[in-house]
Amino acid sequence: MSMLPSLIFLLVRFFDFRTGGLSFDGENYTMRYSKGISLHTVVVPADRIVLIELRQSIWQRFGDNCDLYISTMAEERSVHLCRNLRAKELRGLFHLD
Numbered sequence: 001m002s003m004l005p006s007l008i009f010l011l012v013r014f015f016d017f018r019t020g021g022l023s024f025d026g027e028n029y030t031m032r033y034s035k036g037i038s039l040h041t042v043v044v045p046a047d048r049i050v051l052i053e054l055r056q057s058i059w060q061r062f063g064d065n066c067d068l069y070i071s072t073m074a075e076e077r078s079v080h081l082c083r084n085l086r087a088k089e090l091r092g093l094f095h096l097d
Contacts, residue, residue: 016032016083020082028043029049031070033081042080049072052069053069054090064087066085068081068082070082
């Protein structure tokens, strides 16, 4: 009985691992991530981003990876989490160096 939800969760995490990430086209950021058992694709104009936060766990420091939290303000405030991205590439993308 519990095998089906576990299998669905595992498949969503696998597709998130394969397709998840962040891109920038000059004026919009496109984020692909999973939340629970659903995949999200969010396109946000750069001027709507309120807060950018990079967090590293102890295990992510070995590979220089981090989790990216982006807070946006449109009709309501939203927080988007993209997991396990390269910290060096994110610092260059957001000019955090």
